[in-house]
Amino acid sequence: MKSLDHLKMEITELFPDGTSINSKGHFEIGDVDLVDLANQYGTPLYIYDENTIKNICYEFIHSFRKYWKDTHILYAAKAFINKPLAQLMMSENLGLDIVSGGELAVAQSVQFPPSSIYFHGNNKSKDEISMALDYKIGRFVVDNFAEIELLTELCQKKNVVQDVLLRLSPGIDAHTHVKTTTGILDSKFGFSIVTGDAMDAVSSILKSKNLNLIGFHCHLGSPIFELEPYKLGIESMMEFISSTITMGVDFKEFSPGGGFAIRYLKTDKPPQVESYAKMIVETIVKECSKYDMSVPKIVIESGRAIVGRAGVALYRVGSTKDIPNVRKYVSLDGGMGDNIRPSLYGSKYQPYLVNRVAESDSEKVTLSGKFCESGDILVEEAVLPQLHEGDLIALPASGAYSPAMASNYNLNPKPPIVLITKNGTSKLIRKGETYEDLMSFDVL
Numbered sequence: 238m239k240s241l242d243h244l245k246m247e248i249t250e251l252f253p254d255g256t257s258i259n260s261k262g263h264f265e266i267g268d269v270d271l272v273d274l275a276n277q278y279g280t281p282l283y284i285y286d287e288n289t290i291k292n293i294c295y296e297f298i299h300s301f302r303k304y305w306k307d308t309h310i311l312y313a314a315k316a317f318i319n320k321p322l323a324q325l326m327m328s329e330n331l332g333l334d335i336v337s338g339g340e341l342a343v344a345q346s347v348q349f350p351p352s353s354i355y356f357h358g359n360n361k362s363k364d365e366i367s368m369a370l371d372y373k374i375g376r377f378v379v380d381n382f383a384e385i386e387l388l389t390e391l392c393q394k395k396n397v398v399q400d401v402l403l404r405l406s407p408g409i410d411a412h413t414h415v416k417t418t419t420g421i422l423d424s425k426f427g428f429s430i431v432t433g434d435a436m437d438a439v440s441s442i443l444k445s446k447n448l449n450l451i452g453f454h455c456h457l458g459s460p461i462f463e464l465e466p467y468k469l470g471i472e473s474m475m476e477f478i479s480s481t482i483t484m485g486v487d488f489k490e491f492s493p494g495g496g497f498a499i500r501y502l503k504t505d506k507p508p509q510v511e512s513y514a515k516m517i518v519e520t521i522v523k524e525c526s527k528y529d530m531s532v533p534k535i536v537i538e539s540g541r542a543i544v545g546r547a548g549v550a551l552y553r554v555g556s557t558k559d560i561p562n563v564r565k566y567v568s569l570d571g572g573m574g575d576n577i578r579p580s581l582y583g584s585k586y587q588p589y590l591v592n593r594v595a596e597s598d599s600e601k602v603t604l605s606g607k608f609c610e611s612g613d614i615l616v617e618e619a620v621l622p623q624l625h626e627g628d629l630i631a632l633p634a635s636g637a638y639s640p641a642m643a644s645n646y647n648l649n650p651k652p653p654i655v656l657i658t659k660n661g662t663s664k665l666i667r668k669g670e671t672y673e674d675l676m677s678f679d680v681l
């Protein structure tokens with residue numbers, strides 16, 4: 238048997254707040270037994286914990302405001318958004334970073350305050366830009382020359398002046414997976430400082446009567462486990478920004494983006510939110526003083542760190558294939574359709590047996606998904622107790638970029654999502670898809 242005290246310590250930083258082990262030897266979150274949830278809603282199942290999201294929002298707001306009062310925390314909707322989540326972020330006083338008309342539509346449906354919406358993206362369409370202008374969103378984060386032209390043209394037509402930030406590419410490697418690094422020269426995002434594009438973009442926006450350049454943005458990548466890349470990125474940006482002031486830029490806002498890391502494995506050691514805040518704010522203040530600029534409003538946009546740990550994926554064990562001296566595959570009832578991250582980026586997760594949590598680990602297995610790809614592996618080397626058909630496996634830290642990137646590959650319906658509410662009950666916040674849903678767009 239495992240030491241429960243040790244296990245309880247281990248799960249505190251991987252699972253949502255209030256996760257514990259009940260008298261039946263099951264995991265529960267806020268008094269809700271995960272085995273009961275799996276029986277009630279079926280598996281795969283995604284579970285989010287409201288309390289944890291609220292606590293993390295509070296932690297972000299207070300950590301950054303401790304160092305700089307004029308800070309605005311945005312939730313990066315791409316990590317996962319639907320109507321209830323948008324409502325929750327609104328009630329926690331977060332703004333919203335959106336990247337598509339779809340994310341904007343969700344925001345509009347809950348009357349998210351337009352002034353705290355920031356529109357990102359490297360290829361915003363005419364329709365998306367029009368929709369956002371009509372909703373009078375606060376800021377466009379302008380990414381490229383074509384967007385400057387298109388946005389100017391649409392603003393002229395609608396006779397509006399739009400506040401914009403310029404997305405810079407500062408040429409800093411944040412040491413993330415190559416598919417999630419965005420601040421280097423070879424990136425599709427933003428205006429490079431080194432090539433001179435960023436300076437040309439400033440000149441071009443300053444000439445536009447319909448665009449009001451109020452600040453600068455960058456996002457280095459995700460997840461960033463070190464503090465140093467933020468320091469280097471901010472230093473590079475501030476040097477550039479200081480040279481734009483004499484051109485007439487009224488520097489009122491600065492955003493170093495998001496990318497804050499969370500713990501996926503027991504061995505991961507991400508910095509505390511407070512440490513990111515200290516490094517970011519102190520660097521901004523120091524650099525502003527160096528170039529004799531007033532410290533602007535700071536805008537932070539975090540996705541993974543706000544909902545990642547609040548979400549848990551639950552799967553049921555199905556078939557097993559043991560290849561002597563090679564590997565034992567244990568198949569789960571989900572996989573790359575609900576969580577593409579392991580196949581796409583080689584992301585790693587720490588799996589736990591949910592229905593007999595205290596049982597000792599006894600074998601190394603590969604947790605495979607049910608999708609028709611050999612690469613559909615959720616956890617390559619999982620050390621777990623002996624598993625049997627029907628057992629329940631939890632993957633903690635599954636709240637960000639899993640349901641958000643889910644697909645219907647092999648025509649598997651996307652799983653339901655439940656929210657454990659602050660009074661310790663659960664409610665469905667997205668229905669599981671049915672086969673009818675899967676065919677509902679087909680035209681015979």
Ligand SMILES: Cc1ncc(COP(=O)(O)O)c(C=O)c1O
Binds near residue numbers: 315
């Ligand atoms: C521009 C921008 N801001 C913020 C984020 C959020 O990153 P994270 O979820 O790691 O905080 C992303 C993620 O891709 C991004 O592209």
